[in-house]
Amino acid sequence: MPRTLTIDQSLCISCSLCVDMLPDVFQINERNSAQVYNQRASGYAEIESIRAACPLGCIRWEDV
Numbered sequence: 001m002p003r004t005l006t007i008d009q010s011l012c013i014s015c016s017l018c019v020d021m022l023p024d025v026f027q028i029n030e031r032n033s034a035q036v037y038n039q040r041a042s043g044y045a046e047i048e049s050i051r052a053a054c055p056l057g058c059i060r061w062e063d064v
């Protein structure tokens with residue numbers, strides 16, 4: 001089943017860690033919040049690593 005990488009905006013504190021670690025996957029948007037730009041720009045292991053590193057645990061996979 002395909003999954004979409006998402007960020008829970010209600011939890012994200014815009015620390016930029018995910019953007020610094022995987023700038024091809026995450027970006028800071030015009031509202032100064034992190035967003036997923038391209039989930040296919042990196043491998044699963046790298047994405048799982050930043051999911052574990054996010055201080056708020058707000059990067060998630062959602063079934064689509």
Ligand code: SF4
Nearest residue numbers: 012013015016018054
């Ligand atoms: S690492 Fe987590 S809290 Fe920090 S900007 Fe990314 S999603 Fe938001």
